[in-house]
Amino acid sequence: MSELLRYFHPVLPARKLGKSPVKVSFDGKGFAFFRDHEGRARALLDRCPHRFAPLSAGRVRPDGRLACPYHGWHFDGQGRGKSPSLPQLTNCDVQAFSVVEQDGFLWLGREGASMPTHETTGYELAGVFAMRFDAPLFVALDNFCEDEHTPYVHTYLGWLERDVSTVEFEAENGPDFTRVRYRARQRPAPIARLVGVRSGDWFHNDWVTRFDPVCTTYEIFWSSPETGERRPLSLRVPVYFVPLDERTTQLSTVVYARSDLGPLPRPVMALLKKLALGLVWNEFKDDRAFVKHVKDTPFETKGMRLGKFDKPLIHNHKLLERIYWQRPQDSTPPKADAPDAS
Ligand code: FES
Ligand SMILES: [Fe+2]
Numbered sequence: 168m169s170e171l172l173r174y175f176h177p178v179l180p181a182r183k184l185g186k187s188p189v190k191v192s193f194d195g196k197g198f199a200f201f202r203d204h205e206g207r208a209r210a211l212l213d214r215c216p217h218r219f220a221p222l223s224a225g226r227v228r229p230d231g232r233l234a235c236p237y238h239g240w241h242f243d244g245q246g247r248g249k250s251p252s253l254p255q256l257t258n259c260d261v262q263a264f265s266v267v268e269q270d271g272f273l274w275l276g277r278e279g280a281s282m283p284t285h286e287t288t289g290y291e292l293a294g295v296f297a298m299r300f301d302a303p304l305f306v307a308l309d310n311f312c313e314d315e316h317t318p319y320v321h322t323y324l325g326w327l328e329r330d331v332s333t334v335e336f337e338a339e340n341g342p343d344f345t346r347v348r349y350r351a352r353q354r355p356a357p358i359a360r361l362v363g364v365r366s367g368d369w370f371h372n373d374w375v376t377r378f379d380p381v382c383t384t385y386e387i388f389w390s391s392p393e394t395g396e397r398r399p400l401s402l403r404v405p406v407y408f409v410p411l412d413e414r415t416t417q418l419s420t421v422v423y424a425r426s427d428l429g430p431l432p433r434p435v436m437a438l439l440k441k442l443a444l445g446l447v448w449n450e451f452k453d454d455r456a457f458v459k460h461v462k463d464t465p466f467e468t469k470g471m472r473l474g475k476f477d478k479p480l481i482h483n484h485k486l487l488e489r490i491y492w493q494r495p496q497d498s499t500p501p502k503a504d505a506p507d508a509s
Pocket of ligand 2: 310311316317320321450454
């Protein structure tokens with residue numbers, strides 16, 4: 168079974184699991200998710216021990232057991248199996264996994280897996296979504312760890328090419344994280360006006376990437392270039408990079424929003440959160456549409472002419488290998504820790 172299940176991963180928005188089982192892919196394997204008679208989410212290997220039919224194509228019985236669609240063998244949340252036609256049959260269990268329902272997602276792990284945490288004090292949950300990228304995990308992560316592509320790939324957030332000379336950038340490579348800060352002029356975006364952002368405002372995008380599991384948490388806000396005062400909306404957005412298989416990555420995204428105007432009437436805050444979720448989703452759609460064109464990029468960066476904005480990319484690759492994949496490290500000293508800025 169996948170070693171990556173030593174970390175809980177948010178594999179499915181919780182609202183997507185109702186009365187029928189759902190097939191979930193993770194690291195090339197299939198899992199059958201279902202809710203038992205108490206509504207508790209469960210996950211079993213999506214392969215019946217009898218003749219390997221997919222349990223996710225079955226149904227949940229009134230007693231909360233998942234029944235195989237082929238010969239009706241049925242299983243509880245711990246995977247303990249029974250055969251209706253051979254009631255005395257033993258050794259007919261299927262592997263079960265741990266599931267946690269939290270922050271709008273169902274998280275899959277093995278017993279004793281570690282659960283990541285986020286500081287969200289002062290923020291309200293705006294919503295969650297899961298978006299599939301046709302690219303390996305590291306390619307999706309490479310895209311999300313630099314903003315140099317912003318004027319070319321994106322629609323609303325960030326700056327235009329004419330303002331690239333004003334972009335401020337800082338990156339820190341830590342022992343188990345990378346931290347990045349961007350500040351640049353917000354491009355004209357009428358929709359951003361709805362959340363109190365004006366064109367020419369400072370757009371701030373600060374983030375930290377961690378690798379247990381792979382998650383980048385963005386802090387996005389705007390400020391007035393004259394007074395430095397923050398505009399009404401701030402976002403905190405943890406994005407989990409979930410490998411469905413070697414070629415496909417799901418970005419499981421939680422959007423938190425905060426009003427910097429103090430407490431707002433409920434309907435106004437509800438609208439602000441809806442806009443925040445829509446803005447983030449729309450920008451991710453832009454990334455998805457582009458990333459498929461670079462899906463075959465090799466993991467090794469040898470031969471690429473990297474620039475200063477790629478500094479986190481090289482470090483991320485090392486941390487992916489050491490922390491997430493736990494692959495033996497190359498003992499040759501890294502050359503390109505600080506790519507030249509020219
Ligand atoms: S394959 Fe599942 S009961 Fe036969
Ligand atoms: Fe992007």
